[in-house]
Amino acid sequence: MDFGLSEDQLLLEDTVRKFLAEQVPIERVRELRERDCPYDPEVWAALAELGVAGILVPEAQGGSGLALLDAALVAESLARAATPAPFLATAIMAPVALKAVGGGDAEAWMSAIAGGELVVGVAATELFSVREDAGVRLSGGKLAGKAMMALDAHGAGLLLVAVDPTTLAAVKTDAPGVAIERLKTLDATRCTAEVVFDGAAPEVVFEGAGEAIRRMLEAGRIALAADTLGCCESMVEQAVAYSKERKQFERVIGSFQAVKHMCSEMIAEVEPARSLLWYSAHSFDAMPDEAPLMACHALAHLSEIGREIASVSTQVHGGIGWTDEQNLHFWFKRIATARHLLGGPEFLRNRAAELQGFAPAA
Amino acid sequence: MDLEIDARYDAFRKEVQGFLAEHRPAGPGGGKEERVAWLTKLIEHGYWARTIPEAYGGFGAEPDLLETVIMDEEFNKVGVPRGMMAQGPSMLVPTLLAHGTEEQKQRYIAPTMRSEIMWCQGYSEPGSGSDLASLQTAAREDGDDFLINGQKIWTSSADISQMCFILVRTEPDAKKHDGISYVLLPMDTPGIEVQSLRTMSGSIGENSFNQVFFTDVRVPRSNVVGQRGEGWKIANTTLKHERSALNANAEGTWIRLARLMEKETVGGVSLMKSPVYRDRLMRLQARALSMKHHGMRMLTANLKGESPGVAGLIVKLQNCQLNFDMAALAIDVMGELGALYDHTKYERGHGYWQAHSIFSLGLIIGGGTAQIQKNIIAERGLGMPREPKPAKA
Numbered sequence: 031m032d033f034g035l036s037e038d039q040l041l042l043e044d045t046v047r048k049f050l051a052e053q054v055p056i057e058r059v060r061e062l063r064e065r066d067c068p069y070d071p072e073v074w075a076a077l078a079e080l081g082v083a084g085i086l087v088p089e090a091q092g093g094s095g096l097a098l099l100d101a102a103l104v105a106e107s108l109a110r111a112a113t114p115a116p117f118l119a120t121a122i123m124a125p126v127a128l129k130a131v132g133g134g135d136a137e138a139w140m141s142a143i144a145g146g147e148l149v150v151g152v153a154a155t156e157l158f159s160v161r162e163d164a165g166v167r168l169s170g171g172k173l174a175g176k177a178m179m180a181l182d183a184h185g186a187g188l189l190l191v192a193v194d195p196t197t198l199a200a201v202k203t204d205a206p207g208v209a210i211e212r213l214k215t216l217d218a219t220r221c222t223a224e225v226v227f228d229g230a231a232p233e234v235v236f237e238g239a240g241e242a243i244r245r246m247l248e249a250g251r252i253a254l255a256a257d258t259l260g261c262c263e264s265m266v267e268q269a270v271a272y273s274k275e276r277k278q279f280e281r282v283i284g285s286f287q288a289v290k291h292m293c294s295e296m297i298a299e300v301e302p303a304r305s306l307l308w309y310s311a312h313s314f315d316a317m318p319d320e321a322p323l324m325a326c327h328a329l330a331h332l333s334e335i336g337r338e339i340a341s342v343s344t345q346v347h348g349g350i351g352w353t354d355e356q357n358l359h360f361w362f363k364r365i366a367t368a369r370h371l372l373g374g375p376e377f378l379r380n381r382a383a384e385l386q387g388f389a390p391a392a
Numbered sequence: 393m394d395l396e397i398d399a400r401y402d403a404f405r406k407e408v409q410g411f412l413a414e415h416r417p418a419g420p421g422g423g424k425e426e427r428v429a430w431l432t433k434l435i436e437h438g439y440w441a442r443t444i445p446e447a448y449g450g451f452g453a454e455p456d457l458l459e460t461v462i463m464d465e466e467f468n469k470v471g472v473p474r475g476m477m478a479q480g481p482s483m484l485v486p487t488l489l490a491h492g493t494e495e496q497k498q499r500y501i502a503p504t505m506r507s508e509i510m511w512c513q514g515y516s517e518p519g520s521g522s523d524l525a526s527l528q529t530a531a532r533e534d535g536d537d538f539l540i541n542g543q544k545i546w547t548s549s550a551d552i553s554q555m556c557f558i559l560v561r562t563e564p565d566a567k568k569h570d571g572i573s574y575v576l577l578p579m580d581t582p583g584i585e586v587q588s589l590r591t592m593s594g595s596i597g598e599n600s601f602n603q604v605f606f607t608d609v610r611v612p613r614s615n616v617v618g619q620r621g622e623g624w625k626i627a628n629t630t631l632k633h634e635r636s637a638l639n640a641n642a643e644g645t646w647i648r649l650a651r652l653m654e655k656e657t658v659g660g661v662s663l664m665k666s667p668v669y670r671d672r673l674m675r676l677q678a679r680a681l682s683m684k685h686h687g688m689r690m691l692t693a694n695l696k697g698e699s700p701g702v703a704g705l706i707v708k709l710q711n712c713q714l715n716f717d718m719a720a721l722a723i724d725v726m727g728e729l730g731a732l733y734d735h736t737k738y739e740r741g742h743g744y745w746q747a748h749s750i751f752s753l754g755l756i757i758g759g760g761t762a763q764i765q766k767n768i769i770a771e772r773g774l775g776m777p778r779e780p781k782p783a784k785a
C-alpha cells in the first residue's frame with residue numbers, strides 16, 4: 031500500500047520537464063502561438079521519441095504501454111511549460127478508444143501515433159452538449175453534419191468521431207466531404223476545430239463502442255484535470271517567486287500578510303487537488319468502476335480551483351501580471367479554456383450525481 | 393501508487409465488518425463505564441490504539457496504511473466512531489511516545505487510550521493565544537517540586553479531566569521560547585480552581601470550555617516531559633498531532649449529509665431532487681474526496697518517514713473549513729427548520745448539524761487559528777519572508 035509516485039514516475043516527470051525546459055521555453059511558445067496551428071511538428075516528433083506520444087499505446091504497437099497516472103504526469107508537465115501539443119486527443123483519448131475497440135486498423139493507427147507520424151483529433155462534444163445545431167449523423171455509411179470544438183483536429187490526419195454514445199467513426203481528414211476550420215480559443219496553445227461532414231466516408235465505423243467512448247471521455251477528463259493542475263502549480267510558483275522579489279513600502283511584497291495569505295490559500299487548494307487527481311488517474315486502470323465518478327469530480331474540482339488560482343496569482347503580480355509580456359496569461363488562458371472542453375463543472379457535477387443515483391439519468 | 397487490496401485485506405475487512413455487526417449496538421454509550429468498556433473492546437481487537445506497543449496497553453501492530461483505510465471505511469459505513477477524539481489520545485499520547493520517560497509511558501498511555509484518564513490541554517492564557525510563547529503562568533522551583541501560579545483559559549474539558557498537560561514558564565530569565573516546560577499535572581492538586589465558561593453552542597453539543605486558576609499548585613519536578621526549558625519544542629510536536637488529528641473524517645460527514653438530503657423533503661419532494669442543492673453537495677463531495685485521498689498521501693509520507701512539506705501544513709486549514717461548509721449545506725437543506733435549536737420540536741437529528749456547525753467554527757479558531765495556519769503555510773511551506781518586527785519604541 032503506497033499512495034504516492036514511484037521512482038519511475040518521478041523519473042518520467044523529470045525527463046519530460048527537462049526536455050521541455052530546453053526545447054520549448056516560453057519564448058518558443060510565444061513564437062508558436064502566432065502560427066495557424068501552434069503545435070510544432072518538430073517538438074511533437076521529439077516528444078514521440080521520448081515516448082510521450084505513445085505513452086498509452088501498448089508495447090506491441092511500439093508504445094510505452096504505461097498507465098493513465100503516468101500520462102497524467104506528462105499532461106501536468108506539458109501544462110507547466112504551457113507547451114502547445116496534440117497530447118490530449120492524440121496521446122490520451124485516441125489510444126484509449128482504439129485499444130478498447132481493437133482490430134487491425136486500430137493497431138496500425140496506434141503504431142503511427144506512437145511513432146509521432148499520426149495526429150488524431152477527437153470530436154465528441156455533442157455527446158454532452160449540442161449547440162448551434164451541431165451533431166453528426168451516419169447514414170448509408172456516410173457522415174453528415176458538424177462537430178464543434180473537436181480536440182486537436184486541426185492538423186490531424188485522422189478523426190475519431192463519436193456519432194452517438196455507442197458509435198465511433200474513424201475518418202481521414204483528407205477524405206472528400208471533410209472540412210476542418212480552426213475555432214480559435216482564448217488559449218492560443220490549444221487547437222480546437224469545427225468539422226463539417228458532407229457525405230464523408232469513414233475508414234471504419236465501430237459499432238457497440240459505448241465502453242470505448244466512455245473510457246475515452248474519462249481518460250480525457252482526467253488528463254485535462256492534470257493539465258489544469260500543472261497550470262495552477264506554475265502560476266502559484268510564479269506568484270510566490272515574484273512576491274519574494276518585488277518591493278513596495280521598502281519591503282518585499284511577500285512579507286505582507288495579505289499577500290502571504292493569498293499564496294497560502296492557493297497552495298492549500300492545489301495540494302489536495304493533486305491527491306484527488308492521482309487517485310482519479312490511478313483508479314482509471316486499477317479501479318475502473320470508480321473512474322467515471324472520479325473523472326467528473328477531478329475535472330470539475332480542478333476547473334473551479336483553477337479559475338480562482340488563475341485570478342489570484344495574477345493579482346499577486348499587480349499591473350505587470352496583466353501584460354502580455356509577463357507570460358502569466360498563457361496559464362491563465364489555458365485554465366480558462368480547459369474548463370469548457372470536456373464538460374463544464376456544472377455538467378460534470380450533475381453527471382456525478384447521476385452516477386450515484388442522486389439525479390435521474392439523462 | 394499501489395492501492396491493491398490483496399486477499400489478506402479482504403479477510404481483514406470481513407473481520408472488521410464481523411466485529412461491527414456483532415458489537416455495534418454496544419457502540420459508545422453515554423456513561424463513562426460504557427465508554428471505557430467500548431474502547432477496551434476496540435483495543436482488544438486492534439481497532440483503536442492499534443500501533444501503540446503492547447507494553448503500553450496498545451495492540452502493538454505495525455503501521456499499515458490500508459488497514460487504517462479499511463477500518464475507517466467500515467466504521468464510517470455504520471456511523472460508529474473508531475475510538476475517541478480527545479486531547480489525551482490524539483495529543484498527549486504521541487507526545488509521551490516521542491518524549492516521555494519510561495515511567496510516564498507506563499503510567500499514562502494505557503488508561504488514556506481507554507479513556508479512564510481524561511486530559512485537558514493547558515496552553516492558552518488570557519494574554520497569550522496565537523502568541524502562545526509569550527505565556528506567563530510561572531512554575532517556581534521549590535525543593536523537588538514546582539509551585540505553579542497563574543491562569544489558563546479556553547481549556548476544553550478542564551472540568552471533567554483528571555490530568556492536564558500544561559505549559560509553564562520555568563526559566564524566567566531565558567528567551568521567550570526557551571523558558572517553557574511541558575508538565576503533567578493532576579487536576580485534583582490543591583490550589584487549582586476551574587471555572588466553566590458558557591460557549592456559544594449553549595445547551596446543545598457537550599462543549600466544555602473553562603478557565604483555570606493556579607495558586608501555589610505543587611507538582612513534582614519529575615512530571616516534566618523531556619527537558620526543562622524544552623517545552624516549546626515538545627508542545628510543537630503536540631500541536632502537530634492536534635492538527636493532524638483534526639484531519640477529521642470528512643467523508644463520513646459527507647455521507648451523513650447526503651443521507652440527510654435524500655430524507656429531507658419540501659412539499660413531499662426530496663431535496664436530493666433539487667439541482668441547486670445537489671450541485672452544492674457534489675461540490676462538497678469533490679472536496680471531501682480530495683481531503684480523504686490527501687490524508688492517504690500524508691499517511692504514506694508519515695509511514696515512510698518522509699516530510700510531507702507544505703502538503704502537510706494545509707490539512708488543518710482545509711479540513712476545518714470543509715466541515716463548516718458541510719454543516720452549512722445541511723442546515724440550508726432543512727430550510728425553515730434549520731433555524732430550530734435547543735432540542736425543539738421538529739429539530740433534525742437532535743441538533744447534530746447545528747452543533748457540528750458551531751463546533752467546526754471552534755476548530756477553525758482552536759489549535760492555531762486559520763490566519764495563523766496561513767502564516768505558517770506561507771513562511772514554512774512557501775519560504776515567504778517573516779513579518780518584519782516593529783521597531784522598539
Ligand SMILES: Cc1cc2nc3c(=O)[nH]c(=O)nc-3n(C[C@H](O)[C@H](O)[C@H](O)COP(=O)(O)OP(=O)(O)OC[C@H]3O[C@@H](n4cnc5c(N)ncnc54)[C@H](O)[C@@H]3O)c2cc1C
Pocket residue numbers: 287512513514515516517520521522523545546547548549753754755757758759760761762763764767
Ligand atoms: C473550541 C476551542 C477549543 C479550545 N481548546 C483549547 C484547549 O483545550 N486548550 C488551550 O490551551 N486552548 C484552547 N483553545 C484556545 C485556542 O488555542 C486559542 O483561542 C487560539 O490559539 C487563538 O488565540 P486567542 O483566542 O487568544 O485569539 P488571538 O490570538 O487574540 O486572535 C484573535 C484574532 O487575531 C488573529 N491573529 C492573531 N495573531 C495574528 C497574526 N500573527 N497574524 C494574523 N492574524 C493574527 C487571529 O487569527 C484571530 O482572528 C481553544 C479554542 C477554541 C475555539
